Amino acid sequence: MDSTQDRTQRYFDKNAAQFDSIYHDGQPLARAFNRMFRKAIYERFAITFGEAEPIAGKTVFDVGCGSGRYAVEFAKRGAARVVGLDYADGMLKLAGEYARANGVGDRCQFVTGDFTTFSLDEKFDVAIAIGVFDYQDKPVDFLKRMAAHCRGRIIATFPGHSFLRMRVRQLRYWFKDCPVLFYTEPEVRKIAADAGLTKVRIVKIASSGTGFVLVADV
Numbered sequence: 500m501d502s503t504q505d506r507t508q509r510y511f512d513k514n515a516a517q518f519d520s521i522y523h524d525g526q527p528l529a530r531a532f533n534r535m536f537r538k539a540i541y542e543r544f545a546i547t548f549g550e551a552e553p554i555a556g557k558t559v560f561d562v563g564c565g566s567g568r569y570a571v572e573f574a575k576r577g578a579a580r581v582v583g584l585d586y587a588d589g590m591l592k593l594a595g596e597y598a599r600a601n602g603v604g605d606r607c608q609f610v611t612g613d614f615t616t617f618s619l620d621e622k623f624d625v626a627i628a629i630g631v632f633d634y635q636d637k638p639v640d641f642l643k644r645m646a647a648h649c650r651g652r653i654i655a656t657f658p659g660h661s662f663l664r665m666r667v668r669q670l671r672y673w674f675k676d677c678p679v680l681f682y683t684e685p686e687v688r689k690i691a692a693d694a695g696l697t698k699v700r701i702v703k704i705a706s707s708g709t710g711f712v713l714v715a716d717v
């Protein structure tokens with residue numbers, strides 16, 4: 500069987516536009532659905548930018564940047580430079596178009612690579628991984644790699660366990676042959692400790708009822 504990374508890469512490459520639609524105000528029905536069921540997506544967006552400020556003049560590494568919604572927002576808020584890394588080319592194509600459409604193409608760079616093996620010879624003020632630990636079967640190694648690329652703050656989200664939401668999501672991803680993982684708060688704390696991070700806070704994503712944002716200073 501293909502590895503977790505192969506399956507996740509294939510899934511997001513194929514479903515890039517569908518993923519990005521969670522951020523659009525498209526058709527009225529989709530908009531109503533998103534407002535009702537995707538509150539956690541908007542809440543983690545707000546938490547991330549709240550925790551990253553002040554961002555003007557800083558450098559940002561967006562690991563698993565997807566369609567570039569966070570990267571472009573960082574640039575619009577005044578980040579000096581944003582590097583987005585993803586292994587799904589379908590996502591990176593959208594990210595590049597979105598950055599240019601927002602007039603920040605010169606401060607956003609999008610790079611293809613698998614972060615479980617890929618390194619950049621640079622440390623960033625802020626390193627984020629939003630909606631990415633959902634697909635990592637070696638989360639400690641992944642977080643260690645983030646710490647190695649950061650000289651300031653790490654912000655990363657972790658989906659929590661829940662009776663209904665988790666099972667629906669597991670089923671949906673199972674049909675699409677993409678693995679998905681869930682965490683408890685003690686597990687997130689242990690992952691951070693095992694990755695060598697000591698200055699750690701966990702912010703709960705209230706609207707999901709279960710998800711967490713890890714905020715760690717390195």
Ligand SMILES: C[S@@+](CC[C@H](N)C(=O)[O-])C[C@H]1O[C@@H](n2cnc3c(N)ncnc32)[C@H](O)[C@@H]1O
Pocket residue numbers: 504507508511512518562563564565566567568569584585586587590612613614615628629630631634
């Ligand atoms: C749910 S999407 C989130 C995208 C973006 N961070 C956001 O919140 O809008 C997860 C993204 O992480 C990428 N990804 C997952 N594991 C990765 C890895 N090991 N290396 C690079 N990209 C990865 C996927 O290709 C996908 O685009």
